[in-house]
Each structure stands twice: as structure tokens, then as C-alpha cells.
Ligand SMILES: [Zn+2]
């Protein structure tokens with residue numbers, strides 16, 4: 001079964017919704033206009049329940065199918081937020097808000113889930129109920145995490161979760177994913193090295209934090225090369241080092257920061273622990289003190305293998321066998337859908353939108369031709385997981 005016919009009939013509508021959203025991007029949890037737009041459409045479609053104000057501007061929608069079913073309740077998620085960046089002018093539906101832009105395709109994700117909502121509300125060709133999750137604050141802020149903490153899984157009886165993300169790395173309407181870890185965990189570290197500043201001509205009267213900082217940065221290179229299993233993927237990059245202001249002053253402090261990307265919680269904890277140990281040990285060797293601040297980012301996005309097999313089967317029904325890859329590589333980006341996948345089994349797939357400018361580029365634009373594939377995928381997931389038995 002290719003794109004669902006009825007959904008093909010919504011192509012023009014989904015395009016209009018998407019462009020309306022693209023024109024009015026909102027950041028983090030401030031998705032007021034966006035969620036009001038989503039709610040207005042959902043009311044038109046005649047969904048059964050609309051729950052607003054979850055994680056501030058998040059919305060969960062319930063659509064009831066036919067009675068019965070085995071208790072499976074899919075949670076289908078779309079993110080609604082944009083990025084704090086200036087869009088290049090040119091599109092007739094370009095952002096009207098300075099410094100805000102839909103450069104990650106979340107306008108398209110929202111439009112596709114609205115398309116699925118309309119179809120499911122009109123046809124009800126499934127049993128039980130389905131929960132559609134429109135979340136704010138995916139681009140930092142952890143809106144997905146907050147929705148989970150506010151209890152959406154229990155409150156709406158969600159048993160499995162699914163999401164899509166657009167990608168320029170596949171043709172329009174093609175899908176790709178991988179069972180197990182698909183996106184990395186991201187953490188940031190900041191190290192403040194404290195010494196005693198003074199005249200550069202009298203180093204014996206100072207405690208130089210710059211030299212200690214160099215020791216820390218150098219020793220940190222051994223975390224991945226000596227402490228980490230070489231058969232596993234991980235990155236620990238120092239990306240900033242600041243100390244001093246001029247040639248004749250020894251600085252009082254040095255500042256180091258960087259990012260860690262891992263696919264395994266054990267690796268992640270080991271690296272965080274080693275950064276603390278290396279910073280403390282090196283600082284102490286140079287009579288300095290090191291203060292380490294670790295900022296926990298999103299965890300690893302882990303696809304459940306069985307649910308991924310199911311999702312791939314559905315994607316193949318929509319786009320054909322050759323258009324779906326189940327063994328794509330992992331990505332070092334991060335996703336806060338990871339928090340939902342920690343709570344419930346499910347799968348995260350990429351949906352190709354053909355070549356174009358990459359995500360987070362000032363010229364990025366979601367390809368509306370991908371919408372019927374995404375909306376059909378969401379709709380078929382529900383019909384197949386919660387089938388009406390005649
Ligand atoms: Zn993004």
C-alpha cells in the first residue's frame with residue numbers, strides 16, 4: 001500500500017499548515033501561537049480529547065477508534081519548536097519573527113502529525129485509542145522530558161511511542177533507521193582552573209592556571225584513547241580554552257569547555273568521572289584547583305528492535321521495500337524523544353526529503369512533498385498496531 005489515498009487528498013492543506021507554521025516560528029517552551037494553531041485544526045478534525053498546557057505549551061490529543069483492542073495505545077510525537085537563528089530572505093512564507101526560524105523541519109513534523117490526526121479522526125479504522133503528542137522545546141530545554149515527567153505515559157495509557165525526523169540524506173519519501181542506539185547522548189563540561197595571578201616576570205610568586213589548564217587538556221586526550229573501549233563510539237572534544245589578557249600578566253583563572261557524545265550510559269558515566277579525576281589530578285600537580293561543572297544533555301535515543309522492525313514494515317508498505325533502510329548508521333546528533341523511548345518501547349525514523357540545505361542552515365526549508373509519506377506512516381502505524389478484527 002503506497003501513500004494513503006485519503007491523505008494524498010490533504011497534500012495542499014498540509015502544505016498550507018506547514019507554511020503557516022514556518023512563517024511563525026517560536027522557541028523552546030514559548031510555542032503559544034503554534035499550539036493554538038494545532039488546537040484549532042484538531043478541533044476542526046473532531047478529535048475526542050485535547051489536553052493543553054502539558055510541559056507549558058505541549059498538547060496531547062486523544063482519538064478514539066472502535067471498541068475493543070488489546071490495550072495497545074500508540075503515542076505519536078511531533079516537535080513544534082524552532083531555532084534562534086535568522087532565516088535568509090527569499091521564501092514567500094519566510095519567518096516574520098526576527099532571529100527565529102524553522103530550520104530543523106519541526107514545522108513539517110507538526111503538519112504531518114496533523115495530517116495523520118485528520119485521517120484518523122475521519123476514518124477511525126483502528127481499535128482503542130491513539131495519543132498524538134505535540135511537544136515544545138526539542139531544540140534544548142527538554143520539552144519531551146518534561147512531558148514524560150508530567151506523566152503523559154501513565155495519564156493517557158500510552159504503551160508504545162513513535163516519531164519521525166526529516167533528513168536530506170535520503171530521497172523524498174524514503175525512510176531510514178537502525179535498531180538500538182540511533183542518536184548520541186550529549187553532555188557538556190566546563191572546567192574552571194583557579195591559580196594565583198601576578199607579574200609575568202615573577203612566576204615564582206604566582207600559581208599559573210594556564211600551565212595547569214594545558215596539562216588538563218593534554219591529559220584529557222587519554223580518556224578516549226586509554227580508558228575507553230576502542231570498539232565503541234564516543235567523542236570527548238575540548239572546544240574552548242581561555243586564559244590571560246596580555247603578555248606580562250599571569251592569569252588568575254583558566255577556562256576550558258567542550259562536549260561529550262556517547263551511545264552507552266556506562267561509557268558516558270566513565271568519561272564524566274574521568275574528566276573530574278583528570279582535572280583534579282592535573283590541577284593539584286600544579287598547585288591549582290579545578291572546578292568541574294557537568295551539564296547533562298539528552299540521553300541516547302534507543303530504538304526498541306521489535307518495534308523498529310514493525311515501524312520498518314509499515315514504512316515499507318508506504319514507500320516500498322527499496323525505499324526503507326533498517327541498517328543506517330548512528331548519528332552523533334541528539335533528540336529529546338530519547339526520554340519518551342526510555343519510558344516506552346518504540347522507534348525513531350528519519351524521513352528523507354531529498355537534497356537541499358542541511359538542518360540548522362539559514363536556507364533550510366522542509367520539503368512539503370515528504371508530508372504525505374510521513375502522515376501515511378503515522379496513520380498506518382496505528383491501523384496496523386491496533387487493527388479492527390472483522
Ligand atoms: Zn534541530
Ligand SMILES: [Zn+2]
Pocket residue numbers: 104105106138165
Ligand atoms: Zn529537529
